[in-house]
Amino acid sequence: MLKSRLKSFLIKNPKSVVLMYHRIAELRADPWELTVSLENFESQIKALKNNFSVLPISSLLAQVASKKINKNSVYITFDDGYADNYELAKPILEKYACPATFFIPTHFISKQQSFWWDELENLTLHAPFLPSKLSIDFGDSSGSFDVSGDEVLTYEMQQAHRNWKWNQVPPNKRCMLYLTLSEKLKSLSYNEACQYLEEIKKWANNPYFPTHENTLMSKVQLKALSEHPLFSLGLHTHTHPALVGLSKEDQFNEVVANQQYFEQNKLQTINAIAYPHGSCNEETIEVMQEHQLSAGFTTQEEPVSRDSSPYHLGRYQVKNISGKELNAKLNNWLST
Secondary structure, three states: OHHHHHHHHHHHOOOEEEEEEOEEOOOOOOOOOOEEOHHHHHHHHHHHHHHOEEOOHHHHHHHHHHOOOOOOEEEEEEEOOEHHHHHHHHHHHHHOOOOEEEEEOHHHOOOOOOOHHHHHHHHHHHOOEOOOEEEOOOOOOOOEEEOOOOOEOOHHHHHHHHHOOOOOOOOOHHHHHHHHHHHHHHOOOHHHHHHHHHHHHHHHOOOOOOOHHHOEOOHHHHHHHHOOOOEEEEEOOOOOOOHHHOOHHHHHHHHHHHHHHHHHOOOOEEEEEEOHHHOOOHHHHHHHHHOOOOEEEOOOOOOEOOOOOOOOEOOEEOOOOOHHHHHHHHHHHHOO
């Protein structure tokens, strides 16, 4: 009886799932599990194409507005605009004719510059040597750090960094330093985060030079995506701050600058935003409404249904698993 009622409910209230990707690459470390290998990515896309209805985000926005959700529909999104999205993901998506939306923080496009979190990872986890003590003024009592015993990067440490995930116990003091500093900087505006990063660079005495693995897309690549029938671009703010940490005015300006970049470069976008770090509050929603945006995507892992708020649409982060594993997870998510 219970199973029968559940089945009846799911038929009357179908769910869809929005997938969230960031990187298609193989990196020295991936503590946030944002990277999927090229082999697994193709396996995943093939599984999606064979087992689900993969639709463009524009279709989902219309469904949310009408409160009529397509059963077993899946939507592919990418955040942050890394070049590997264009170089590696795009050909696979074209091969299987799967649409996708790329949410872009526009400040970084076509610049020889990496995100602060990539620079921080390089400085703390990959630098050959670090001084033993760091003192940095965050305005509270948490600015003293000690990496004594882990100053020299060994092969064993490199292997530990490759395998470590953020929700596991840090295997050494470098990982603890990286995790703590990441949380500190994430709560700041872009300019503030950059100021602290400069202090960290001086302490490490190891200036960061962007590597190809952390390159972001160019204007030419964004233009190609925006004009492609399978793909679309979306808002992701201008400098990728956690919006909750900003005033309403600063949140508003982040969205304005994001929109202006797309308009000035004649890049078409969908009328939706993905909140950086999934961060939003009541003021954020007011800003979205003032900009007349149709939808906002979070990082909260939940399916989209007719009852979903258009400004709190959930997404599932895709990890480095096979297509078979993703298929099983999707069936579970769609029946949640």
